[in-house]
Amino acid sequence: MTALPTGWVRLAMPGGALCAPESLAAAAQAVWFDPRRPGAVAVAEGGRQAAWFVDGDHAAAVLRHYRRGGLRARLGRETYFWLGEGAVRAWAEVRVLAHLRAAGLLVPEPLAAAYWRTGLFYRNAILIARIPGARALTGLLDQADPAAVARAIHAMHDAGVWHADLNAYNILFDEQGRIWLIDFDRARLGVVSPGQRRKNLLRLRRSLVKVAGARGAQWWDALDGAYLQSSA
Numbered sequence: 001m002t003a004l005p006t007g008w009v010r011l012a013m014p015g016g017a018l019c020a021p022e023s024l025a026a027a028a029q030a031v032w033f034d035p036r037r038p039g040a041v042a043v044a045e046g047g048r049q050a051a052w053f054v055d056g057d058h059a060a061a062v063l064r065h066y067r068r069g070g071l072r073a074r075l076g077r078e079t080y081f082w083l084g085e086g087a088v089r090a091w092a093e094v095r096v097l098a099h100l101r102a103a104g105l106l107v108p109e110p111l112a113a114a115y116w117r118t119g120l121f122y123r124n125a126i127l128i129a130r131i132p133g134a135r136a137l138t139g140l141l142d143q144a145d146p147a148a149v150a151r152a153i154h155a156m157h158d159a160g161v162w163h164a165d166l167n168a169y170n171i172l173f174d175e176q177g178r179i180w181l182i183d184f185d186r187a188r189l190g191v192v193s194p195g196q197r198r199k200n201l202l203r204l205r206r207s208l209v210k211v212a213g214a215r216g217a218q219w220w221d222a223l224d225g226a227y228l229q230s231s232a
Contacts, residue, residue: 004019007022008022009021009025013029016114016115018032024112028112033063033127037054058111064127064128065078066080078123080122080124082120082121088115091115092186098110105181106180108129108180110126110127110128110129112127131172131174134180136168138169140173141212146226147226150224151230152179153181153200160190160191160192162192162200164185164188165203166200166204167206168208201220204220208220
């Protein structure tokens with residue numbers, strides 16, 4: 001049995017299994033993970049064209065199917081090698097999100113996750129609560145406070161999580177201006193070393209420069225200084 005967050009349950013479904021918190025387990029079903037379901041709307045930014053806004057018994061949510069990028073996509077964009085239920089990427093992300101929420105960080109609430117296995121390979125998906133009115137950092141550089149973003153990243157690291165793809169699209173601001181970190185696929189739990197922290201920050205710099213050029217680099221410099229102050 002895979003270790004799930006406290007209060008979560010595993011449910012069998014055709015071709016695989018899903019997991020959900022006890023509060024949603026009675027309603028959870030395979031159709032939750034079908035992007036062809038009525039009312040599903042593709043997410044315009046990020047997500048590798050594999051994320052959708054959906055509604056249902058689980059309330060307003062984002063459905064994301066795991067999809068490879070880069071050269072690894074040649075092996076199959078949505079298939080991963082089966083290494084056991086404990087290694088299913090969607091379920092691992094549920095554990096990371098539950099850990100961060102328990103630590104008091106603003107990250108999306110995981111609602112359910114699922115996988116479908118075929119022989120040596122599997123596909124998987126996750127359902128997370130939607131953040132009302134959320135906007136990505138990419139469109140807010142002239143308004144966002146670099147020091148506040150630095151504190152959010154620092155808190156994530158201090159909570160023992162290394163983000164595998166910390167880019168400007170994975171930092172969101174809600175309607176109250178609060179900062180949320182999203183997309184914890186392949187994130188790692190454990191002590192985050194100085195080198196790993198730096199790698200996260202430099203990944204964010206590359207993203208900001210790609211999106212906003214010199215303005216993005218300047219904004220990152222301010223963030224970097226604030227992060228170092230938080231570490232002092």
